[in-house]
Amino acid sequence: MKYDRCMEIVERDAKVYSDFARIPYYPLAIKRGRGAIIEDMDGNKFIDMLSSASSLNTGHSHPRITKAITDQLEDFISYTAAYTYSEPLISLGEKLCRITPGDFEKRVVYGLSGSDANDGMIKMVRAYTGRTKIISFVGSYHGSTLGSLSLSAISLNMRRKIGPLLPDISHIKYPDCYRCSYSKESDSCSLECLRDFKEALKTYMPPEEIAAVVMEPIAGDAGLIVPPGKYVNELYRICRENGILFVSEEVQQGFGRTGKWFCIEHFNVVPDIIVMGKSMASGVPLSAIVARKEITDSLGPPAHLFTMSGNALSCAASVETINIIEEEGLLERSRELGDYAKARFNEMKKKYELIGDVRGKGLSIGVDLVKDRITKEGNKEAAAKICYRCWEKGVIVIFLASGVLRIQPPLVISKEELDRALDIIEESIQEFINNEIPDSVLDVAVGW
Ligand SMILES: Cc1ncc(COP(=O)(O)O)c(C=O)c1O
Structure with missing residues (x-):
C-alpha cells in the first residue's frame, strides 16, 4: 500500500491542529466510507472494526x-x-x-x-x-x-x-x-x-x-x-x-x-x-x-x-x-455476529498465550493481550504492534487500557468482511509472536 497523500495530510495537520486532541495509532486520513469499509486519501481500503469509536453503528454513509x-x-x-x-x-x-x-x-x-x-x-x-x-x-x-x-x-x-x-x-x-x-x-x-x-x-x-x-x-x-x-x-x-x-x-x-x-x-x-x-x-x-x-x-x-x-x-x-x-434487525445482528466473533477470538485464545481474556456483549468485544497468563499484566506493546500491522493489512482496530483490542465494527458489517478482518487480526497476532513487527511502530502507535 502507498500512503503518500495520507502522509501529506498528517504533515499539514501537525501545523494547524493541537496534538493534545488526539490519541495516535497510525496515519489514516479518510476520504470516504460506505458500510463497514473506509477508503483513505491514497485509495487504500480498510475494514472498519472501530466504527469511529462506536459512533457509526449503522455504518458509514448508510443511504x-x-x-x-x-x-x-x-x-x-x-x-x-x-x-x-x-x-x-x-x-x-x-x-x-x-x-x-x-x-x-x-x-x-x-x-x-x-x-x-x-x-x-x-x-x-x-x-x-x-x-x-x-x-x-x-x-x-x-x-x-x-x-x-x-x-x-x-x-x-x-x-x-x-x-x-x-x-x-x-x-x-x-x-x-x-x-x-x-x-x-x-x-x-x-x-x-x-x-x-x-x-x-x-x-x-x-x-x-x-x-x-x-x-x-x-x-x-x-x-x-x-x-x-x-x-x-x-x-x-x-x-x-x-x-x-x-x-x-x-x-x-x-x-x-x-x-x-x-x-x-x-x-x-x-x-x-x-x-x-x-x-x-x-x-x-x-x-x-x-x-x-x-x-x-x-x-x-x-x-x-x-x-x-x-x-x-x-x-x-x-x-x-x-x-x-x-x-434491518441490527440488534439481533449485533448479537449473532458478536457471538461469532467472540467464538473466533476464543479459538485464537486456545492457540496464543498472548490472549488472556475475550469478553463483551454483542459487537462490543475486548480482546485482552497479556505478557503472561499468570500475572495478567497487560501487553501494550503487543497491542500497539498488532493494531499497526492490522492497519498495514487493511483493518482498522485500536487498543485501550493496557493492551485491550477494541472490537466494535459497524453493526451492518457483512459476515465476509468480519471474517476477513478476523483473519487479518489473527495473522497480525502471529506476526507479532514471530517478532516480525519492528519496534519503530511504537513511536507511531502510541494509543491512550
Ligand atoms: C462512555 C463514554 N461517555 C462519554 C464519552 C464522551 O462522548 P463525546 O466524545 O461525544 O463527548 C465517550 C467518548 O468516548 C464515552 O466512551
Missing part, C-alpha cells in the same frame, strides 16, 4: 441516513430549539421514550456530545436529590468537558493543570472479574469488590448525601470490562435503598452496540436516567439524556440548553437511525 439528512437540509438545518419547536425533535423524543427501558413518564434533553450530556445529567441528579455527591468508576471515560471529566478517571494528562474539577465526585473500582483484586471467581464470589463501597457508606460517606451512581454497563475505554450481573443488581439495590439515582451511561454501549438498545437491559435494571450520544445520529453530532419526568422537572428553564441542541438535522438523522436499527 437512508444520507437521504434523511439531505431531505432535512432542503427544509431547514437548524433553528434553535431554545426558542422554537420542530417536528424532528419531537419524533425523536417519542422514539427515545419508547426504546429506553422503564414504564414511567420520561422527558428528553438534547445536546451535541456525550460529554455535554453527562454535564446535564450531573445538574439534574444534584437538583432532583438536593444532594451533591456522585459516584463513578476508576478507569472510566465520560467526556472532556469539566463536568464529564470530573466523572472520568482514565488519564492524568486529561486532569493535569486544569483544576479544580467538580467537587464531591468519588471513584470506586469497576468490578473486573478477569483481574479480580480479591482473586475470586465471579460465579462463586461474594461481591468482595463492593465491600469498600458498602464500608464507605457506613463510615465516611453518608448515603443520604449521594445524588447518583453513574455506571457504564460495560466499562468501554477502561478496557471493555463486563461487570457481573449480580454486581449491577446489588449496586442498584443499594441505590434504591438509599434514594440514590442510578444512571446508565450508554454513550458508547447504547444504540444496539451490545445487541440490545441499551446495554443496561442485559442486567434487568431500569435506570432512572440514561445518557446517550455517539451512534444515535449515525455520525451527526447529537446526544441525549432520557430521565424520569420528575427528575427533569427539578430544574427550571433555562437550566440546560445549547443553541444547536435538538437541531433538525441531527434529529432527522437520529430518527432514521432508529428506523434502520429496527427494520
Whole structure:
C-alpha cells in the first residue's frame, strides 16, 4: 500500500491542529466510507472494526441516513430549539421514550456530545436529590468537558493543570472479574469488590448525601470490562435503598452496540436516567439524556440548553437511525455476529498465550493481550504492534487500557468482511509472536 497523500495530510495537520486532541495509532486520513469499509486519501481500503469509536453503528454513509439528512437540509438545518419547536425533535423524543427501558413518564434533553450530556445529567441528579455527591468508576471515560471529566478517571494528562474539577465526585473500582483484586471467581464470589463501597457508606460517606451512581454497563475505554450481573443488581439495590439515582451511561454501549438498545437491559435494571450520544445520529453530532419526568422537572428553564441542541438535522438523522436499527434487525445482528466473533477470538485464545481474556456483549468485544497468563499484566506493546500491522493489512482496530483490542465494527458489517478482518487480526497476532513487527511502530502507535 502507498500512503503518500495520507502522509501529506498528517504533515499539514501537525501545523494547524493541537496534538493534545488526539490519541495516535497510525496515519489514516479518510476520504470516504460506505458500510463497514473506509477508503483513505491514497485509495487504500480498510475494514472498519472501530466504527469511529462506536459512533457509526449503522455504518458509514448508510443511504437512508444520507437521504434523511439531505431531505432535512432542503427544509431547514437548524433553528434553535431554545426558542422554537420542530417536528424532528419531537419524533425523536417519542422514539427515545419508547426504546429506553422503564414504564414511567420520561422527558428528553438534547445536546451535541456525550460529554455535554453527562454535564446535564450531573445538574439534574444534584437538583432532583438536593444532594451533591456522585459516584463513578476508576478507569472510566465520560467526556472532556469539566463536568464529564470530573466523572472520568482514565488519564492524568486529561486532569493535569486544569483544576479544580467538580467537587464531591468519588471513584470506586469497576468490578473486573478477569483481574479480580480479591482473586475470586465471579460465579462463586461474594461481591468482595463492593465491600469498600458498602464500608464507605457506613463510615465516611453518608448515603443520604449521594445524588447518583453513574455506571457504564460495560466499562468501554477502561478496557471493555463486563461487570457481573449480580454486581449491577446489588449496586442498584443499594441505590434504591438509599434514594440514590442510578444512571446508565450508554454513550458508547447504547444504540444496539451490545445487541440490545441499551446495554443496561442485559442486567434487568431500569435506570432512572440514561445518557446517550455517539451512534444515535449515525455520525451527526447529537446526544441525549432520557430521565424520569420528575427528575427533569427539578430544574427550571433555562437550566440546560445549547443553541444547536435538538437541531433538525441531527434529529432527522437520529430518527432514521432508529428506523434502520429496527427494520434491518441490527440488534439481533449485533448479537449473532458478536457471538461469532467472540467464538473466533476464543479459538485464537486456545492457540496464543498472548490472549488472556475475550469478553463483551454483542459487537462490543475486548480482546485482552497479556505478557503472561499468570500475572495478567497487560501487553501494550503487543497491542500497539498488532493494531499497526492490522492497519498495514487493511483493518482498522485500536487498543485501550493496557493492551485491550477494541472490537466494535459497524453493526451492518457483512459476515465476509468480519471474517476477513478476523483473519487479518489473527495473522497480525502471529506476526507479532514471530517478532516480525519492528519496534519503530511504537513511536507511531502510541494509543491512550
Ligand atoms: C462512555 C463514554 N461517555 C462519554 C464519552 C464522551 O462522548 P463525546 O466524545 O461525544 O463527548 C465517550 C467518548 O468516548 C464515552 O466512551
